[in-house]
Amino acid sequence: MLLHRTATRRSFIAATGATLSASAFKRVLGANSRLRIAAIGVGGKGFSDLNNTAASPHADIVALCDIDETAAHLGRAADRYPKATTFTDWRKLLDGAKTFDACIVSTPDHMHAPISLPAMQLGKHVQCQKPLTHTVFEARQLTQAAVKAGVVTQMGNQIQSHTAYRTAVKLVHDGRIGKVREVHSWQSGGMRWLKTDTPPPAAQVPAGVHWDAWLGVAPERPYAPEVYHPFAWRAWQDFSNGQLGDFGCHILDPVFMAVELTAPTAIRAESDPLNTQVWGRKSKVVYTFAETPRTVANGITVTWYDGEGHLPETKTLGLDEAVNLPKAGSAIIGTRGTLLVPHVGMPSLLPAASFAGTDIEPVPERNHYTSWVDACLGTDVTTSPFSYSGPLTETVLLGTVAIRCAGKTLTWDAAALRLTGSDGANDLLTKEYRKGWEPAWG
Ligand SMILES: NC(=O)c1ccc[n+]([C@@H]2O[C@H](COP(=O)([O-])OP(=O)(O)OC[C@H]3O[C@@H](n4cnc5c(N)ncnc54)[C@H](O)[C@@H]3O)[C@@H](O)[C@H]2O)c1
Structure with a gap:
């Protein structure tokens, strides 16, 4: 049997990396059937992360952020998801934290931890590209922050x-x-x-x-x-x-x-x-x-x-x-x-x-992307x-x-x-x- 595969409560905890606090557990299980997602870094791999995740029937893409407004980056994603609010600064996106439940971080590696950390501290579920971080210290910090926040996480090692x-x-x-x-x-x-x-x-x-x-x-x-x-x-x-x-x-x-x-x-x-x-x-x-x-x-x-x-x-x-x-x-x-x-x-x-x-x-x-959406909604594990x-x-x-x-x-x-x-x-x-x-x- 694959590690983290069986959906027992024990493996659910192993797979989510946390004993969810009562409030976080309620948030996961009590969520309605749709997940509001903000995507940060939407060109390159981020565009495929976005589309693969949006393929879930339970996902709504509500916000997009990219430091490059041109066609291959924010422009293309905004055309694909016209209802999403667009940003060029992820800090401003996080200021509107009430408008989304989860975020995808697909920026270059040096920005993975600086963005994923405050997102989790705000109680957002996070899907972050690989390698999870730029330094060993950052990897330890994100591991611990995920436990503390009781959020659902997934690294983008989709293979x-x-x-x-x-x-x-x-x-x-x-x-x-x-x-x-x-x-x-x-x-x-x-x-x-x-x-x-x-x-x-x-x-x-x-x-x-x-x-x-x-x-x-x-x-x-x-x-x-x-x-x-x-x-x-x-x-x-x-x-x-x-x-x-x-x-x-x-x-x-x-x-x-x-x-x-x-x-x-x-x-x-x-x-x-x-x-x-x-x-x-x-x-x-x-x-x-x-x-x-x-x-x-x-x-x-x-x-x-x-x-x-x-x-x-x-x-x-x-x-x-x-x-x-x-x-x-x-x-x-x-x-x-x-x-x-x-x-x-x-x-x-x-x-x-x-x-x-x-x-x-x-x-x-398995579907690495939509299973994260399902896990955020309490029906699967990552x-x-x-x-x-x-x-x-x-x-x-x-x-x-x-x-x-x-x-x-x-x-x-x-x-x-x-x-x-x-x-x-x-x-x-x-x-x-x-x-x-x-x-x-x-
Ligand atoms: N899982 C995989 O198979 C796979 C494949 C390729 C890349 N990756 C990972 O995906 C991430 C992105 O790689 P890439 O090749 O797409 O890089 P890229 O430079 O081609 O694309 C990065 C995107 O993020 C945007 N961006 C940069 N800094 C930003 C910031 N601070 N805020 C918002 N947007 C920002 C860029 O404008 C661009 O649109 C990296 O972590 C990389 O390791 C994973």
Whole structure:
């Protein structure tokens, strides 16, 4: 049975990440059958998040916010949802909190926590894109704030709800590969968003783009075309966490869920040297995890590889050289065999000869978006609540801290939120916020 799937009260609590307070529980169950939704960041992935969520027969899109008023961003969403009130500043949208019940946050990563936190503090249910946050500290804050507010949450790692990833998790939970001994995960594609290593000179901000609002909590820097907004912000340390930040919450998700991981005990990375601006082109991160009910005694390592053409050799995975590894995915190596999990592809059991005649029964997909709406209305649960996606994001982002401390073994005390093993590593768990934009942590 998949983690968080059975709709018992116990798993409902696990899945929502909270024992709901009496008033919050009443709010969920007592809601009428429609959810009023505000969407923040409605271009790019935000547009598909918006449309996929609006596909629920119980959703009303009542407010839209984007710092870019042009056709590809706020313009297109406003045309699609003409009854929604439009905003260019999310703080003004939150001022009208009585007009909506829930919000979708699909901005660049550096603004996830600064927007999701006050939304939850106002009692709003939140669906936030992956990675949940920009820093480890922020991930812990959102996890705790969700519990305190008793709201329904979901991170936008929608591939978790796909048949392929759900089937992979079930195969491990069914014991098909025995106890897990080791995991390797990789993303070997190019980084089309990494265009320059240093900030370009200032350029005129296009009409309709609110650059200061785009920067939000990040330090001031002048606008430059094509390197930050839209999409290319992924390259920059002030806004994102590079390849691992971009893909880790997808590719490591079925690993985390299948093996029931919660937090690493140690992290060590190898990486190209970094400057203080952009993320590197290639890295390898080895996470050590303590034993779980799904692993062999003494725990396991999970090794992450990123960068163009950077993936483990088949012999490192103990696989036949004839096995074609996907460009991105994971090999979950167990005592009875290996589960190869392509990033968005059906898993396979290897070596093929050992599993000849073994059927893989696909697990039906769930709707990651409309199930959040249903969960807000009290009729379903979410599978990636912040109680799950917060620790997953912490793990992913600890890898990016290790990349900044390459060559050093960092030891992680999750309860104390503390790293040892490299001077300054703890400082990298959080960051400075621009004056006037500091989040009000609870
Ligand atoms: N789950 C997935 O498969 C998937 C795929 C792509 C992107 N993402 C995630 O979605 C998020 C957005 O990524 P993207 O590629 O669409 O980026 P993008 O830059 O293309 O789009 C971001 C949108 O948010 C708007 N925006 C920026 N700052 C804002 C603010 N402060 N307030 C309101 N609107 C703001 C931008 O104008 C733009 O419309 C990121 O967190 C990214 O990691 C997830």
